[in-house]
Amino acid sequence: QKEVEQDPGPLSVPEGAIVSLNCTYSNSAFQYFMWYRQYSRKGPELLMYTYSSGNKEDGRFTAQVDKSSKYISLFIRDSQPSDSATYLCALTSGAGSYQLTFGKGTKLSVIP
């Protein structure tokens, strides 16, 4: 079993839809959870990060962590064509060299 599982999609939604992106993980040592957005032919950029279970909101984006189920989600409200990108979850235990373990990414297309 991979440490982090993420559905690669592709996911295609109409503009204005609510998008749900998810990752599951197996290692309970993971304590810090991040979402990266990667536009085509660009490097990933940090979108959101969270430490605890629960929700964290930033504008149209909400990150949700359920440590008991080892499940993390990113919700995008009122999706826009500019949200079209690949979204990667990333996790770390926060110890030592701070290595991140990445999901493979979900490719999202928001259709006008």
Next chain:
Amino acid sequence: DAGITQSPRHKVTETGTPVTLRCHQTENHRYMYWYRQDPGHGLRLIHYSYGVKDTDKGEVSDGYSVSRSKTEDFLLTLESATSSQTSVYFCAISDTGAWGYTFGSGTRLTVV
């Protein structure tokens, strides 16, 4: 990209030749990482550094070496390039680690 520069941006090289990719940062961050990104595999850690002259192997280090003689520079060398090393290579930097990395724009390497 927040003080991180990768060079070259694109390179085509022949099988069996050595290749060096450079990552330069102006953020004075302690940690530096080299990843490769391939379809179906996502981001995989090649090597990382936790200080000048302090480096360690990642998940896919075979065929690669690194050096860090200054805080700001992290070099990745493909000792004898093979077609399987055709990929997009990303450098990342981190100061606090747990709160994520900043990525460079990537180097697209083709080995023919």
